[in-house]
Amino acid sequence: MAENIQPGTIQDQEEVKVQSGRARAALPAADLPDKVHTWPYLVRAEFISGCILLLVLMVWSITVDAPMEEPANPTKTPNPSKAPWYFLGLQEMLVYFDPWIAGVLLPTLIIVGLMIIPYVDINPKGNGYYTFSERKFAISTFLVGFLGMWVGMITIGVFFRGPGWNLFMPWDYWDPHKVVPLTNIDLPYKIGFRSQMGAMTCGAILVLGWLVGVPGVVWQLKKHTPFMRQLGMMRYGIVATLFMIMAGVLVKMVLRLSLNIKYILVIPNILNI
Amino acid sequence: MPDPEKRRTSLGDIVTNNYVWRSIFRHGYADTPRNRVLQVSANVWLHLHPSKMRRHGIRYRHTWCAGGLTFLLYLCTVVTGVVLMFYYRPTGEYAYWDVKYLDFDIPFGMIMRNMHRWAAHGMVIFIWLHMFRVFMTGSYKPPREFNWVVGVNLLTLTLLLSFTGYLLPWDQLAIWAVTVGTNMARATPLLGTEGPFGPQLGMTPRYDARALLTAGTVVGAPTLLRFYVLHCIFIPVIASILMILHFWRIRKDGGISGPL
Numbered sequence: 302m303a304e305n306i307q308p309g310t311i312q313d314q315e316e317v318k319v320q321s322g323r324a325r326a327a328l329p330a331a332d333l334p335d336k337v338h339t340w341p342y343l344v345r346a347e348f349i350s351g352c353i354l355l356l357v358l359m360v361w362s363i364t365v366d367a368p369m370e371e372p373a374n375p376t377k378t379p380n381p382s383k384a385p386w387y388f389l390g391l392q393e394m395l396v397y398f399d400p401w402i403a404g405v406l407l408p409t410l411i412i413v414g415l416m417i418i419p420y421v422d423i424n425p426k427g428n429g430y431y432t433f434s435e436r437k438f439a440i441s442t443f444l445v446g447f448l449g450m451w452v453g454m455i456t457i458g459v460f461f462r463g464p465g466w467n468l469f470m471p472w473d474y475w476d477p478h479k480v481v482p483l484t485n486i487d488l489p490y491k492i493g494f495r496s497q498m499g500a501m502t503c504g505a506i507l508v509l510g511w512l513v514g515v516p517g518v519v520w521q522l523k524k525h526t527p528f529m530r531q532l533g534m535m536r537y538g539i540v541a542t543l544f545m546i547m548a549g550v551l552v553k554m555v556l557r558l559s560l561n562i563k564y565i566l567v568i569p570n571i572l573n574i
Numbered sequence: 575m576p577d578p579e580k581r582r583t584s585l586g587d588i589v590t591n592n593y594v595w596r597s598i599f600r601h602g603y604a605d606t607p608r609n610r611v612l613q614v615s616a617n618v619w620l621h622l623h624p625s626k627m628r629r630h631g632i633r634y635r636h637t638w639c640a641g642g643l644t645f646l647l648y649l650c651t652v653v654t655g656v657v658l659m660f661y662y663r664p665t666g667e668y669a670y671w672d673v674k675y676l677d678f679d680i681p682f683g684m685i686m687r688n689m690h691r692w693a694a695h696g697m698v699i700f701i702w703l704h705m706f707r708v709f710m711t712g713s714y715k716p717p718r719e720f721n722w723v724v725g726v727n728l729l730t731l732t733l734l735l736s737f738t739g740y741l742l743p744w745d746q747l748a749i750w751a752v753t754v755g756t757n758m759a760r761a762t763p764l765l766g767t768e769g770p771f772g773p774q775l776g777m778t779p780r781y782d783a784r785a786l787l788t789a790g791t792v793v794g795a796p797t798l799l800r801f802y803v804l805h806c807i808f809i810p811v812i813a814s815i816l817m818i819l820h821f822w823r824i825r826k827d828g829g830i831s832g833p834l
Contacts, residue, residue: 362688373749404758419719427712429831
């Protein structure tokens with residue numbers, strides 16, 4: 302306790318720490334109390350931010366009207382038909398994957414994957430403060446997944462998709478008769494496998510190699526390191542599988558948008574990836 | 575009881591120094607440490623907070639206030655949504671015209687609907703910001719693992735709340751957005767008529783996961799009623815229960831996260 306402050310008055314220590322930089326500098330760091338009163342400091346911060354938010358919401362609601370189109374008409378399908386904006390990432394994934402993967406499997410994996418993050422991230426550092434250097438893998442993965450893919454695909458869906466779900470620049474005229482040649486081919490065909498059996502084998506090797514082979518090789522190489530021992534095979538398997546699926550979605554998107562690749566693995570009537 | 579000896583000098587004194595006021599607010603108004611604690615612990619709304627907290631927790635740059643503002647936007651949608659419910663009938667023949675009536679004839683109807691819609695969109699944005707902030711500060715780490723799980727559930731429920739509300743204006747935007755969204759359920763493995771092994775398990779367009787959502791083979795009047803009940807009763811109740819759990823767990827898990 303610093304001697305020049307009367308305990309129990311308005312001049313108590315937290316006031317010095319919160320409000321006066323000069324007084325704070327005068328105190329040795331060890332003497333500064335870690336706790337402050339919730340009233341007024343937190344309540345004040347909440348009140349101010351709440352007021353600003355409500356003000357913005359009201360001005361926005363006075364100036365911008367909620368959309369209202371013609372009455373619902375099941376016989377008149379608009380082109381494009383877009384899901385609500387926050388689901389446009391999922392609708393965008395329909396371009397790259399079959400509906401059961403894009404619309405059901407991947408959303409489920411996103412939700413489940415988010416929920417298990419605390420149970421597979423065994424890094425004790427970076428608990429309660431901002432840091433990148435102590436959590437490089439976790440933060441990079443999250444940034445790619447959340448900002449790069451989720452927010453990125455929503456941006457594509459909102460601003461760059463027009464009639465026929467074709468790509469348009471935001472300033473382009475939405476031509477409903479835009480002709481886009483359907484030149485999509487499967488990856489095994491592209492690299493030279495012309496028979497169905499050959500293409501299936503090639504696709505299976507690529508997909509299994511990506512989802513199982515790569516994580517397996519990394520495990521074999523690194524399993525004796527202290528970190529991997531602590532992580533354990535179970536947690537490693539879950540993290541690696543989810544990570545490779547997420548990276549695989551990104552790879553498939555790039556392949557589709559740059560090389561017009563439709564599928565990597567085709568097993569007729571059973572599975573297309 | 576007020577002190578009869580004390581002279582009532584100021585307006586504030588007259589308002590606060592009497593029997594009725596003191597029956598409501600147990601603590602004094604002087605800015606003393608004791609009263610600062612009581613302002614929080616003796617107030618039913620504020621006692622969600624601890625009466626003292628670690629210093630970094632009050633910094634905007636640590637929390638962005640994103641979680642609290644998500645909750646505030648939820649309260650906005652509850653208040654405006656209840657107002658809208660007075661004027662809205664979730665049936666095929668009335669829904670659209672009730673919304674038109676709200677927009678053009680009800681005093682403040684338009685701004686209630688605007689606020690409801692924009693607050694809902696804001697809630698989606700702020701809950702994402704909140705998740706982003708919580709991840710960046712590593713606040714899901716022990717002992718807060720389970721509260722992160724509750725939060726992911728709340729995130730999912732927020733999206734479902736917004737999605738079910740999207741249908742209610744019953745205009746072209748609503749019906750087709752929900753058609754696109756619910757069509758995905760057709761592809762559910764095992765439970766959808768176009769999903770892997772769905773037909774083999776006896777799924778038909780009239781009897782599969784999508785039909786459960788839309789109450790029929792197309793997005794029609796039965797879907798509207800179903801989404802209305804989900805939107806106004808079912809999901810808000812579940813979400814509110816999870817919010818209580820979420821806020822309570824923040825306290826039990828040691829308050830706003832911070833460097834140890």
